[in-house]
Amino acid sequence: MTARRVALQAPTWRADVVIVAAAIAVLAYLTLFPLAILVLGAFSSGGSVFDFQFTTRWFARVLTDQASFELLANSLAYAGGSAVVAFAMGTAIAWAVERSDVPLRNLWYGIALVPLIVPGIIHTIAWLFLLSPEIGWINAPLKGAFGFSLSAYTIPGMVWIEGLHSAPLAFVLMSAAFRTMDPSLEEAAAASRADPWKTLRRVTLPLLLPTAASVVLILFVRTLESFEVPAIIGLPGRVFVYTSRIYLALKQYPPNYGLMAAYASVLLAISVLGLLLHRRVTRHAERFATITGKAYRPRRVELGRFRFLALAGLAVYGLLAVALPFVVLLYSSLIRVYTLPSVENFRELTLKNYSFILEDDLTRAAIVNSLKLALVSATVVVAITSVVAWITIRTRTPGRGLLDFLAFVPIAIPGIVLGVSLVWLYSTIQIGIYGTIWILIIAYVTRYLPYGIRSMSGGLAQIHKELEEASTAAGARWWPTFRRVTIPLLRPALLAAWIYVFIVSLRELSAGILLYSTQSVVLAIRIFDMRETGQYTAIAALSVMMIVVLVALVAVLQRLGGRTVQAT
Incomplete structure (x- = not known):
């Protein structure tokens, strides 16, 4: 006797239409509507879309002015250089940890992930302490011994600081590729007496070409939209890129909304072009596939005499990416005025900076x-994307493809461009949320929708629908089935998405820097404002507190996540 297969019920036709239409309307409002207003604003000489007066002067200025060519060159050099530096470091660490016999691999894996947790603004300020021209921990000894110093306020300085902070992302992406690659071709090269370096150069890296190109493009787009280094390093050094120019266009008096929209539109176009190129590069990745139905066990390369050289390289990375930035922040947080370490300074260490942070009303x-933003944003993103993912994967409802597209659109929108779009939108539609925490919630939810939808879609794809069909066969309609069957099964993906959005919301700066007021300041923006008033030792204290709390929080949430996965 064969069991009759029960079709998974979607909502009734009326509810089906209402839910999908409502979801499309919400996502279009969050993603497409602000961009449409942005583009209209770039072609308007008026102060709002309702005062639309067509003009091309903003684009003419952005695209033809001599300074604009320098801006484009700086942006491409900064993004391209940072991507290359991050990729080189991340790939080297990933190969050492995943494919070599370097000692203490688990330790280096954990160390490589720590910078992912640290907000970019904290990393940047730490390197300001290290590369300060006169009293930097690195520059002072260099100047004393050799008579020269390294400048952070240049394109190479910006590339180094951003590349070092982005290396963990390259490490995570390349680690997965190294871990799952069939080593048979490498073994064949070794059997032909090729040394490890030759094998890496001629076999391993060519096999990983699609992944490598994909990672470089992701790093390029991510750096192109970054704000912390261009604002904190670039502006004082008068090295302008698109994100810093957008910020200046808003902060000048009176704000030039049209110019800001034009810069944002160009940055958006470059970002979209990069992502389209990424899609094209990865479209035929199956040509490079090495994972088949044949079982294999990845072989670790024996480094021999180079084993401890690799260990030294990993130690240098850990020193530069984790230890030095944290130590300089910790030291700076314990002194009244920032100076180089000395015996006298160590005798006068104080906790007054921490007292100031805990007592300061703005910081509190x-x-x-x-915390409010992170909690609400993570919860709303997970709620929206779980429903959208269920509709797109489990039903044949018309419009489900559009839903998936709309949820993924923000991946191409740089944070500061999203901020500009919302500035235009809510200065045009004045409903009283500009400058409040609500506009920041809208920005954060929109920005992190793609990460939620990919996590939910991946989780649902791993859950066979027969359990939902059993619920339907028992007479349950779609909502009880979704709530009592799908959601519990989807709990690991839900928790993973929630944790990610919660953490990145705590450290977000670029999406909110144009939208906040004194009533809606968040931690990253508070640090940015304190920097402008020269409160560097207080910033160091707040940074140390944030790092400790974020690392502990991630550890706890990951532990809870692991228990959730085991329980399911």
Whole structure:
């Protein structure tokens, strides 16, 4: 006797239409509508879309002015250089950890991930302490011994700082590729007496070409939209890129909204072009496939005499990416005025900076706002994307492809471009949320929708629909089935998405830097404002507190996530 297969019920036709239409309307409002207003604003000489007066002067200025060519060159050099530096470091660490017999691999894996947790603004300020022209921990000895110093306020300085901070992303992406690659071709090269370096150069890296190209493009787009280094390093050094120019266009008096929209539109176009190129590069990745139905066990390369050289390289990375930045922040947080370490300074260490942070009303408000934003943003993103993913994967409802597209659109929108779009939108539609925490929630939810939808879609794809069909066969309609069957099964993906959005919301700066007011300051923006008033030792104290709390929080949430996975 064969069991009759029960079709998974979607909502009734009326509810089906209402839910999909409502979801499309919400996602279009969050993603497409602000971009449409942005583009209209770039072609308007008026102060709002309702005062639309067509003009091309903003684009003419952005595209033909001599300074604009320098801006484009700086942006491409900064993004391209940082991507190359991050990829080189991340790939080297990934290969050492995943494919070599270097000692203490688990330790280096953990160390490589730490910078992912640290907000970019904290990393950047730490390197300001290290590369300060006169009293930097690195520059002072260099100047004393050799008579020269390294400047952070240049394109190479910006590339180094951003590349070092982005290397963990390259490490994570390349680690997965190294871990799953069939080593048979490498073994064949070794059997032909090729040394490890030759095998890596002629076999391993060519096999990983699609992944490598994909990672470089992701790093390029991510750096192109970054704001921390261009604002904190680039502006004082008068090295302008698109994100810093957009910020200056808003902060000048009176704000030039049209110019800001034009810069944002160009940055958006470059970002979209990069992502389209990424899609084209990865479209035929199956040509490079090495994972088949044949079982294999990845072989670790024996480094021999180079084993401890690789260990030294990993130690240098750990020193530069984790230890030095944290130590310089910790030291700076314990002194009254930042100076180089000395015996006298160590005798006068103080906790007054920490007392100031804990007693400062603006900082306490920023902590509360950040927690509210992170909690609400993570919850809303997970709620929206779980429903959208279920509709797109489990049903044949018309419009489900459009839903998936709309949820993924923000991946191409740089954070500061999203901020500009919302500035235009809510200065045009004045409903009283500009400058409040609500506009930041809208920005954060929109920005992180793609990460939620990919996590939910991946989780649902791993859950066979027969359990939902059993619920339907028992007479349950779609909502009870979704709530009592699908959601519990989807819990690991839900928790993973929630944790990710919660953490990145706590450290977000670029999406909110144009949208906040004194009532809606968050931690990253508070640090940015304190920097402008020269409160560097207080910033160091707040940074140390944030790093400790974020690392502990990630550890706890990951532990809870692991228990959830085991329980399911």
